[in-house]
Amino acid sequence: MKDVNEAFRQFLKQKNLQLTMQRQLIVDEFAKVKRHLSVEELYDLVKKREQSIGQVTVFRTLKLLAEANIARAVNFGDKTVRYELDFGTEHHDHLVCLQCGAVVEVFDPDLEKLQDKLCSKYGFSPDWHRLEIFGTCKKCK
Amino acid sequence: MKDVNEAFRQFLKQKNLQLTMQRQLIVDEFAKVKRHLSVEELYDLVKKREQSIGQVTVFRTLKLLAEANIARAVNFGDKTVRYELDFGTEHHDHLVCLQCGAVVEVFDPDLEKLQDKLCSKYGFSPDWHRLEIFGTCKKCK
């Protein structure tokens, strides 16, 4: 199975774009941190390794990653967009703790099946979906 | 069963706030239109009935309604916040058509049960959740 770097390189090539030092660094950090990051959060991380990188470049690189289906934009409650890795990972839903902000990724095949069934009942062709459950996590109880 | 007006009046009273002509009008329009409205969209509707009302008042009234659990903020794809009536209506999920933008509200008790089961598996106490399925609706196929 190819890794994120390889997939990104391939995507760039196909688009006649270049893999620059900046992009490489941003993707590295993004793939390493297994959390849902806003542009600003990722920018802060990247900046620790390379002062000179601008926030705009992080923004643009995340857009590229989303276009390449390597990242996916998500948003919980607040108004800022976050990105999560969407490569080599199965589709999943989110349990968001309203107390501590922790986000757990979960998956249930039966749930997926039921959703498909619901769609077909309405003659609807699902493309993708998102399910977020907000509440209190184990620790916070 | 009480209606929206009654619930809002009660909420205002409890908060020592007033039911003004503006608020009354905004709530009327909001309850009447059974769609998901952005502040601006509702403002346009309200403006037709009363020129003098400002957009800010619509914004503030919707916030109040959300606080009173009469409205709920939702957001589909784009970056603007929309509000939907959340009173006297059962919980429901959304099928969002990516072609025409239509939003269908759906409900499946089995789906709800499975979600609860999933939560308890993780020791998670659900407060509320949202499920949005994006795809193509019957008409657009």
Add this chain to the structure above:
DNA sequence: TGTCCTATTGAAATAGAATTTCAATTTCAC
């Protein structure tokens, strides 16, 4: 290597919605 063309970058500017400020007005309690 030098040259041309295109991609890339970061800072600054812009866009656009959400939210706050503020002075004027209205409403309520007394």
Add this chain to the structure above:
DNA sequence: GTGAAATTGAAATTCTATTTCAATAGGACA
């Protein structure tokens, strides 16, 4: 009626997301 508090709308501000732009870097090719 009077005073205190709530309400309102316009304008200002804030906060992200996004675009513009001039400078730089990189690749293709002679």
